[in-house]
Amino acid sequence: MEKLSHSEVVNLLLQLASMLILARVFAEIARKLKQPAVVGEILAGILLGPTILGSLFPGMFEFLFNSNQMSNIALDGYVQIAVVLLLFIAGLEVELNIVLSQGKKALSISFFGLVIPFAFGFIAPFFFAEFFGFVEGNRLLFSLFMGTAMAISALPVIVRTLMDLDLFKSKMGMMIVSAAMVDDIIGWMIFSIILSFMGKEANTLGIGYTILLTVGFAVFMITIGKSLINKVLPWINKRLAWPGGLISLSLAACFLAAAFTEFIGIHAIFGAFILGVAIGDSKHMTERAKEIIHQFVNNIFAPVFFVSIGLKVNFFTNFDPLLVFVVIVVAYVGKVIGCGFGALQGGMSKWESFAIGFGMNARGAMEIILGLIALEAGLISEKLFVALVVMALVTSMTSGPLMKWAMNKNKLA
Amino acid sequence: MFHKIALAIAFSPRMEALICESKRLKDLFNSELLLIHIGEKSQLEEGNLKTILEKHNIDLAKTKVVWETGKPVKKIIEICEKEGVDLLVAGALKNEGFFKYYLGSIARKIIRKSKCSVLTLIEPSFDRNPFQKVVINGTQQEQTPYVIAKGLEWCKLEQTKKVFIVNEIKMYGFQMATAGEGGGDEVSATRKKLVAEEVIYVENILKHLDKGDLKVNIKITCGKWAAELVRFSEDIKADLLIVGDEGNLGIFDRIFSHDLEDILGDLPCNLLIIKKYSV
Numbered sequence: 001m002e003k004l005s006h007s008e009v010v011n012l013l014l015q016l017a018s019m020l021i022l023a024r025v026f027a028e029i030a031r032k033l034k035q036p037a038v039v040g041e042i043l044a045g046i047l048l049g050p051t052i053l054g055s056l057f058p059g060m061f062e063f064l065f066n067s068n069q070m071s072n073i074a075l076d077g078y079v080q081i082a083v084v085l086l087l088f089i090a091g092l093e094v095e096l097n098i099v100l101s102q103g104k105k106a107l108s109i110s111f112f113g114l115v116i117p118f119a120f121g122f123i124a125p126f127f128f129a130e131f132f133g134f135v136e137g138n139r140l141l142f143s144l145f146m147g148t149a150m151a152i153s154a155l156p157v158i159v160r161t162l163m164d165l166d167l168f169k170s171k172m173g174m175m176i177v178s179a180a181m182v183d184d185i186i187g188w189m190i191f192s193i194i195l196s197f198m199g200k201e202a203n204t205l206g207i208g209y210t211i212l213l214t215v216g217f218a219v220f221m222i223t224i225g226k227s228l229i230n231k232v233l234p235w236i237n238k239r240l241a242w243p244g245g246l247i248s249l250s251l252a253a254c255f256l257a258a259a260f261t262e263f264i265g266i267h268a269i270f271g272a273f274i275l276g277v278a279i280g281d282s283k284h285m286t287e288r289a290k291e292i293i294h295q296f297v298n299n300i301f302a303p304v305f306f307v308s309i310g311l312k313v314n315f316f317t318n319f320d321p322l323l324v325f326v327v328i329v330v331a332y333v334g335k336v337i338g339c340g341f342g343a344l345q346g347g348m349s350k351w352e353s354f355a356i357g358f359g360m361n362a363r364g365a366m367e368i369i370l371g372l373i374a375l376e377a378g379l380i381s382e383k384l385f386v387a388l389v390v391m392a393l394v395t396s397m398t399s400g401p402l403m404k405w406a407m408n409k410n411k412l413a
Numbered sequence: 414m415f416h417k418i419a420l421a422i423a424f425s426p427r428m429e430a431l432i433c434e435s436k437r438l439k440d441l442f443n444s445e446l447l448l449i450h451i452g453e454k455s456q457l458e459e460g461n462l463k464t465i466l467e468k469h470n471i472d473l474a475k476t477k478v479v480w481e482t483g484k485p486v487k488k489i490i491e492i493c494e495k496e497g498v499d500l501l502v503a504g505a506l507k508n509e510g511f512f513k514y515y516l517g518s519i520a521r522k523i524i525r526k527s528k529c530s531v532l533t534l535i536e537p538s539f540d541r542n543p544f545q546k547v548v549i550n551g552t553q554q555e556q557t558p559y560v561i562a563k564g565l566e567w568c569k570l571e572q573t574k575k576v577f578i579v580n581e582i583k584m585y586g587f588q589m590a591t592a593g594e595g596g597g598d599e600v601s602a603t604r605k606k607l608v609a610e611e612v613i614y615v616e617n618i619l620k621h622l623d624k625g626d627l628k629v630n631i632k633i634t635c636g637k638w639a640a641e642l643v644r645f646s647e648d649i650k651a652d653l654l655i656v657g658d659e660g661n662l663g664i665f666d667r668i669f670s671h672d673l674e675d676i677l678g679d680l681p682c683n684l685l686i687i688k689k690y691s692v
Binding site for chain 2: 095156174177287288298
């Protein structure tokens with residue numbers, strides 16, 4: 001087995017240390033400005049990457065991130081694990097019982113909140129593919145990806161906003177949360193299907209087979225898989241060290257599910273996400289354990305992942321103002337109209353519907369993960385990726401204030 | 414509180430104990446008693462039933478026995494509606510196997526479909542003891558104020574020694590992890606706030622109710638409310654759990670099991686489901 005040399009180990013550790021320190025500094029600044037940590041972490045990456053450090057101090061950038069190929073491979077492995085874990089905790093956040101208990105109004109919001117932004121995201125790139133940076137490949141897949149990118153939402157940002165506005169436990173809050181959960185499950189399923197057509201398996205797997213595998217795996221995991229989890233978790237909680245046993249075996253199961261989906265031709269993230277849903281929905285998964293896993297991933301893996309975004313792409317040279325503007329407009333219009341219409345259909349008032357639309361508009365970390373995987377799969381250009389990251393940040397930063405504004409209007413109305 | 418109590422009987426070893434329990438409830442609520450048997454009427458069974466009723470001093474003239482044939486669940490529900498029953502008593506097993514859970518036993522089908530309140534007894538006894546440790550669901554739902562009111566009414570009549578109202582913090586782990594982006598003070602403040610909000614919710618309901626001499630304890634848990642209720646009821650060895658109705662639950666709710674189905678899947682103790690418009 002090949003090993004890292006002495007200098008490569010030092011390099012890797014310096015990379016991780018610098019990424020974690022800068023991520024923490026900028027996350028704290030973001031916190032002071034009442035913004036999500038991910039905003040600060042992305043900015044830290046831009047500062048540490050080719051955009052700023054690489055331009056101003058190229059020698060230092062080269063030494064840190066381009067001097068040892070093996071260190072970079074090891075770092076990439078760390079980032080890959082981070083993505084899988086981020087999707088795992090995204091799955092843990094989904095609570096099917098909350099979704100089911102919210103009834104038709106939430107389903108109406110999630111349905112229109114998914115279909116309308118998806119349609120907006122699909123149509124514009126399908127007819128103006130070149131404008132969106134499409135060069136070669138499958139235009140349909142590219143447009144389907146853009147539809148998914150516009151339809152997905154970021155539950156952590158949404159929950160934070162609702163908590164800040166003291167709306168989390170309100171009827172509206174629960175509806176937004178459950179609608180976002182449904183959209184995320186469907187969004188990640190669609191994205192996994194798209195990705196399976198991008199890989200090597202594209203030629204061997206038919207669309208029907210891929211959809212069957214994806215949906216079949218999801219249904220299996222949240223029915224039979226969950227029953228098995230419900231049988232195993234009490235034993236783990238009782239017999240093994242707590243929370244050590246639960247955390248290590250949950251993560252092991254996450255990696256196994258991720259490996260399985262990757263093996264059968266669906267992306268690893270989907271396995272991690274669905275396993276997260278199955279474990280998170282188990283009545284034996286304690287809230288304390290969920291909190292610990294969240295803290296573990298959010299503070300050790302997530303910062304490195306978000307900083308790594310800035311290392312991969314030059315945000316200055318790839319910043320296309322018009323493209324960024326169009327992507328942001330499509331994102332806002334699709335989500336606000338879609339969710340707002342769904343809420344109106346569900347009997348909410350005009351301003352409440354706007355508030356729901358703004359609340360659901362936050363894309364946050366999920367958009368960035370989605371974008372990065374698409375970039376690495378060669379589905380999108382760096383320019384479009386930058387536009388998606390900026391859109392994710394702008395929608396996350398504005399979600400809270402816009403929701404507050406709409407709620408104030410609702411009070412006055 | 415209940416004017417007409419019905420007991421669904423099958424000629425099983427537990428039938429006599431169930432009749433004893435129903436008699437106790439009939440006396441407690443000063444109500445009428447109706448016995449429902451779905452199956453062929455035979456002289457032997459009729460005689461057996463008469464012997465049991467006489468043995469337990471049940472006034473045969475005031476007790477109606479309905480013998481019907483057909484699909485048990487459908488028939489029992491039809492009879493209850495026709496007779497104006499407002500509490501249906503049925504025996505049930507504590508937990509059932511995989512297939513029975515998904516396909517549904519008679520007792521669970523009755524619970525899911527009945528329009529009147531249902532008392533499910535998992536360990537009916539001849540002792541006729543009142544319920545001494547009662548747990549009431551206090552989770553934030555539309556029907557909760559009504560369920561708590563009716564639950565306390567029942568407990569006052571029973572002179573229950575300990576009443577627990579259990580409310581839970583929704584998505585506690587996720588909320589705390591989200592608050593974890595803030596400083597230590599914010600985390601601590603959020604934790605206190607989450608607990609306080611749930612206590613206040615129950616207190617606000619209780620302040621409008623006459624509790625009599627009851628000792629009512631409010632307990633806050635975190636997790637899924639149904640699973641937490643089951644856990645809490647088992648921990649304190651409760652003898653009755655009172656919850657509200659969640660509407661007509663079907664197989665979809667069992668596959669993607671939620672809330673009430675979690676309780677039905679593993680009954681921790683006797684279960685009273687209060688249906689809002691029946692009492």
